[in-house]
Structures are given as structure tokens and as C-alpha cells.
Amino acid sequence: MSTVREQLKVVAERSVLVHVQLPRAYLDEADTFGELRALAETAGAVVVGELVQKRQKPSGKTYLGKGKVQELAQLVSMTEATLVIFDNDLSPAQIRSLEETVECKIIDRSELILDIFANRATTHAAKLQVEIAQLEYTYPRLRAMWDHLGQIVGGAPVGIGTRGPGEQQIEIDRRLAMKRLARLRRELEEIKGRRTREVEKRNLDHFTVGLVGYTNAGKSTLFNRLTEGGAFAHAKLFATLSTRIERWELGGGVAALLSDTVGFIRELPHHLVASFRSTLEETVAAQLLVVIVDGGDPNVEMQLETVLSTLDEIGATDQPRLLVINKIDRLADPNELSVWLNRHPEALPISAARGDGLEELAAAVRECMLGELREVRVGVALRDSRTISVLEKRTIVLDRQYEGDHIEMRVRIGRRQVEELLARGAVLTLDGVDARAALAPIWGGAGAGDEPDASAPRVPPHERLHPR
Numbered sequence: 001m002s003t004v005r006e007q008l009k010v011v012a013e014r015s016v017l018v019h020v021q022l023p024r025a026y027l028d029e030a031d032t033f034g035e036l037r038a039l040a041e042t043a044g045a046v047v048v049g050e051l052v053q054k055r056q057k058p059s060g061k062t063y064l065g066k067g068k069v070q071e072l073a074q075l076v077s078m079t080e081a082t083l084v085i086f087d088n089d090l091s092p093a094q095i096r097s098l099e100e101t102v103e104c105k106i107i108d109r110s111e112l113i114l115d116i117f118a119n120r121a122t123t124h125a126a127k128l129q130v131e132i133a134q135l136e137y138t139y140p141r142l143r144a145m146w147d148h149l150g151q152i153v154g155g156a157p158v159g160i161g162t163r164g165p166g167e168q169q170i171e172i173d174r175r176l177a178m179k180r181l182a183r184l185r186r187e188l189e190e191i192k193g194r195r196t197r198e199v200e201k202r203n204l205d206h207f208t209v210g211l212v213g214y215t216n217a218g219k220s221t222l223f224n225r226l227t228e229g230g231a232f233a234h235a236k237l238f239a240t241l242s243t244r245i246e247r248w249e250l251g252g253g254v255a256a257l258l259s260d261t262v263g264f265i266r267e268l269p270h271h272l273v274a275s276f277r278s279t280l281e282e283t284v285a286a287q288l289l290v291v292i293v294d295g296g297d298p299n300v301e302m303q304l305e306t307v308l309s310t311l312d313e314i315g316a317t318d319q320p321r322l323l324v325i326n327k328i329d330r331l332a333d334p335n336e337l338s339v340w341l342n343r344h345p346e347a348l349p350i351s352a353a354r355g356d357g358l359e360e361l362a363a364a365v366r367e368c369m370l371g372e373l374r375e376v377r378v379g380v381a382l383r384d385s386r387t388i389s390v391l392e393k394r395t396i397v398l399d400r401q402y403e404g405d406h407i408e409m410r411v412r413i414g415r416r417q418v419e420e421l422l423a424r425g426a427v428l429t430l431d432g433v434d435a436r437a438a439l440a441p442i443w444g445g446a447g448a449g450d451e452p453d454a455s456a457p458r459v460p461p462h463e464r465l466h467p468r
């Protein structure tokens with residue numbers, strides 16, 4: 001076969017799905033192909049056959065066992081498939097051996113996901129990030145394939161997914177690709193720098209909440225419900241590839257900025273995570289994370305684990321988290337929910353589609369944002385315009401009085417907000433008393449400057465969901 005990997009696009013191909021079940025299986029056995037099928041369909045492929053093999057470990061040469069490879073070849077010819085998609089990641093050598101025997105184009109899960117990202121990317125930054133990931137992942141693999149594709153005469157198009165005509169061309173391609181990669185990386189760095197500055201400014205002016213979750217969990221649907229909307233929500237996987245931010249009215253006169261971003265998936269290709277880091281960075285910087293899972297999915301626990309470990313990986317570990325279980329309208333049996341809630345008592349059940357549980361969600365976020373509200377007189381020096389501006393923007397101001405070089409504002413404010421201001425170096429009085437000394441009498445309990453209780457158990461970041 002010489003034309004097998006000429007084209008890596010998946011659109012409208014008749015595809016056979018293959019899954020090798022290894023002992024450490026975390027997928028629901030009843031629906032082994034659920035996710036791969038959804039990914040394939042998202043990419044535009046038509047699924048015409050499925051093949052599973054249970055193995056202790058993959059076979060080095062072809063991943064599948066010998067007999068199964070023959071079975072796969074038969075299935076491909078019987079169904080007239082033009083593409084085989086492996087749920088497992090394959091080495092270039094494995095792909096080559098498989099293609100030789102099965103006589104059909106073979107791709108793995110990472111390549112499939114990259115293809116989806118490539119087709120979905122619409123913003124400049126997303127396109128940049130996908131191309132970087134492709135150059136890093138697909139390109140070397142294609143190059144490794146070229147000798148098996150045969151040394152073909154010149155004239156073939158050059159680039160991703162096309163074969164290179166001979167050694168010399170490969171060398172030219174390699175240099176061009178390296179140069180391009182360097183340029184793309186530089187451009188992405190610039191975007192990143194600009195973004196970091198925007199994020200810092202935003203966090204100063206507003207309380208920011210990041211929506212994170214597995215792909216298809218319903219992030220964009222929820223985002224559209226809670227804000228003026230405009231996010232693209234769709235039954236396909238990876239509908240969202242860039243970050244959107246909108247104002248979310250939490251009730252009681254306070255608002256937060258909510259961000260919707262790209263979804264996570266198990267074993268997200270490493271290069272893709274790396275290059276999408278800048279998109280995810282806006283999430284990393286959010287002051288609260290809302291972790292959303294699809295309660296109707298049989299693999300919901302795996303989804304949650306994936307999301308939590310991806311958050312660790314991208315360094316989003318410092319802020320509190322709220323766990324939300326979505327699509328409760330889809331649960332056939334209400335017992336399913338109570339089983340889940342037993343395991344995760346802090347979770348908030350919602351239905352983004354029907355609008356259930358959204359007020360409770362807003363209330364929980366408001367509590368995270370403000371802590372318990374008190375009405376106090378806050379004194380600030382007039383020259384501290386930054387603190388005054390934060391108070392005006394983020395608290396409910398009931399009254400203002402000017403006294404010499406000071407302003408006394410009567411506000412409804414939460415303890416967390418005061419602590420945040422103090423942490424930024426603001427000098428305040430509360431009801432005429434120095435704010436640090438006033439915290440405990442006003443709110444009760446330990447003051448802001450006190451050491452955290454050393455005997456309190458340390459919770460690892462991935463389990464640090466916000467207690468309710």
C-alpha cells in the first residue's frame with residue numbers, strides 16, 4: 001500500500017473502530033466505544049464496524065494479536081472501510097505494520113483528536129495552537145512513515161498529511177517545519193503575554209469564575225444560561241476551542257465574570273495540552289473554579305478524575321472549587337443521583353438545559369465570593385483610589401461621607417473581600433477600628449493575619465473542592 005497515509009483528514013470516511021482492553025480498564029464495559037464513536041462522528045467519519053480485543057498487554061509489533069489483525073483485515077474488506085481508528089495510541093512502527101497487513105489507513109486516538117481540533121479552530125490563537133501541536137505530533141510520525149510509503153516521484157504536494165518525495169524533500173520539509181514551528185511559538189508567546197496582562201487586570205476589577213469540565217459536559221450550555229450567552233453549544237465533542245468571558249449576575253446586586261473554555265478529555269494528546277495552555281491559562285487564573293460533570297454519562301467518575309488531574313497538570317490548584325453535576329434531567333433513575341451525592345456530598349445537582357439548580361449555584365458562588373456579608377463603615381484614605389474603586393465595583397455601597405483626606409463608605413461587604421483588600425496592602429478601618437483588629441469582632445473566629453490551624457488536615461489540591 002503506498003497511498004495509505006497520504007491524507008490524514010477523517011471527513012466522511014467509512015471507519016472501523018478498534019479498542020484493545022488492557023487490565024487497567026476504566027471505561028464502562030457496556031459502552032466501550034461510546035467516546036471513540038462520538039469522537040469519530042465529530043470528525044465527520046461514518047462508523048461501519050467495531051472490534052475489541054482483551055489483552056494483558058499490547059503486542060509490540062501490531063498492538064493487536066496476530067489473529068485479531070487478520071480479523072480486522074476481513075472486517076475492513078467486508079465493510080469496505082477506508083479508515084481504522086484505534087482507541088489506543090500507536091507507535092509509528094505499529095501503524096506501519098498494521099497498514100501493511102490490513103491494507104487500510106490506520107490512525108490513533110491522538111491523531112483523531114488533533115484532526116477534530118484542526119477542523120474546529122476558528123480563532124487565531126486556537127489555530128496557532130493546533131498547528132503547533134500538529135507540527136509536533138503528526139509531522140514526525142508522518143516522516144517516520146515515509147520510507148514505508150515508498151520513495152515516490154516528485155510533484156506530490158508537500159505538507160502535513162502528504163508524503164514527501166524522497167530523502168532530499170524530507171530534509172527540506174524538516175527545515176521548513178522547524179522554522180515555521182519557531183515562528184508560531186514566538187507568535188503564541190506574544191499572545192500569551194498580552195493575555196496574562198489582561199487576566200491580571202480582570203482579576204483586580206472583578207471576581208472571576210472559570211467553568212471547567214470534560215468535553216460535552218454542558219459547559220457552554222450552562223454558560224449561555226447564566227450570561228448573555230453567545231457560546232457555541234453543540235452535541236459534538238470539542239465544540240468550544242477558545243475562551244469566552246461574560247458577566248454573570250449572581251443576584252443581590254453582585255456579579256462575577258464567568259469564563260467558558262475548551263473541554264478536557266482523558267489522555268489528551270500531550271502536545272495539545274502544552275499548546276492549549278495559554279487558552280487554559282485564563283481558567284488557571286480564575287478565583288473560583290466550577291467543575292462540571294455530565295451526570296448522564298456512564299463514565300462520570302472517569303470524567304471527574306480526568307478533569308481533576310488535568311487541573312493539577314495545568315497548575316490550577318490554588319483556588320477553591322465547586323463541583324456541579326449536570327444533566328440531571330437525563331437520569332432515568334433518581335437513585336443514580338443519590339448514589340453519586342453520597343460519594344460527593346458537596347456536589348450541586350443541576351440541569352443546564354432545563355434550568356434546575358441554577359439559583360443554588362449562584363448562591364454558592366456568591367458565598368465563595370463574599371463570605372458572610374456584614375454592613376460596616378469602611379474608612380479609606382482618598383489617595384488610595386485603587387481600594388476605593390474595588391469597593392465601588394465589588395461591594396454594595398449604601399452611603400459615602402468625606403472627612404478631610406478620608407472617605408467613610410457604608411457598605412455591605414464579605415469577610416473574604418476585606419481579607420483580599422488587606423492582602424493587597426490596603427489600609428482600612430472598619431467601624432472606626434483598624435481592619436485587622438476589627439475582623440474577628442465583626443465576623444467572629446480567627447483573624448486574617450492568624451496562622452492557619454496547624455492541626456487541620458492538609459487536603460491535596462485535587463480534593464480541594466469547596467465545602468458547602
Ligand SMILES: Nc1nc2c(ncn2[C@@H]2O[C@H](COP(=O)(O)OP(=O)(O)OP(=O)(O)O)[C@@H](O)[C@H]2O)c(=O)[nH]1
Nearest residue numbers: 216217218219220221233234238239240263352353
Ligand atoms: N439533557 C441535557 N442535555 C444537556 C444539558 N446541558 C447540556 N446538554 C447537551 O449536551 C451537549 C453538549 O453541551 P455543550 O454545552 O456544548 O458542552 P460543552 O461542555 O461546552 O462541550 P465542549 O465545548 O465540546 O467541551 C449539547 O447537546 C447540549 O444540548 C442538560 O442539562 N441536560
Ligand SMILES: [Mg+2]
Nearest residue numbers: 219220239240
Ligand atoms: Mg463548549
